[in-house]
Amino acid sequence: MVITFRVMVLDNCIGCGICWAICPKGVLIGKLRAKAVVASEEQCMGCFSCQYNCPFNAIIVKVNPKEVKRLS
Ligand code: SF4
Ligand code: SF4
Numbered sequence: 001m002v003i004t005f006r007v008m009v010l011d012n013c014i015g016c017g018i019c020w021a022i023c024p025k026g027v028l029i030g031k032l033r034a035k036a037v038v039a040s041e042e043q044c045m046g047c048f049s050c051q052y053n054c055p056f057n058a059i060i061v062k063v064n065p066k067e068v069k070r071l072s
Contacts, residue, residue: 004064005044009036013058019050028059 007027009019013035020028020036025043028050030036036059050059 001067003046003067004042005046006060006062006064007038007041007044007050008060008062009038010058010060011035012056013054014056016055018053018055019059022049022053024049 009028015030015033015035017030017032020030024047025040025045027038027040027044028036029039044061046061046063048061051061
C-alpha cells in the first residue's frame with residue numbers, strides 16, 4: 001500500500017516562502033507575502049519538513065484519513 005498525505009496551509013501563513021523553498025517534491029508554491037498554495041498534494045512524501053520549519057506553525061501534514069481507514 002502507498003500511504004498518501006494531506007497538506008493544509010492555515011490562514012496565519014504570511015507567505016515567507018520557507019516551505020516552498022524546502023519542499024523536496026514541489027508540493028507547495030506561492031508568492032512572497034501571500035498564503036502558500038498546495039499545488040500537488042499527491043506528490044507529498046510526508047517528510048514533514050514544511051511543518052517543522054514553518055516559523056508560524058501554519059502548515060499541517062497528516063496521513064490521508066482514507067489510508068488510516070484502510071490500515072485499521
Ligand atoms: S513556511 Fe509557513 S508562513 Fe512561511 S509560507 Fe510556508 S506556511 Fe506560510
Ligand atoms: S511534508 Fe515534505 S513533501 Fe510533503 S509538502 Fe511538506 S515538505 Fe513537501
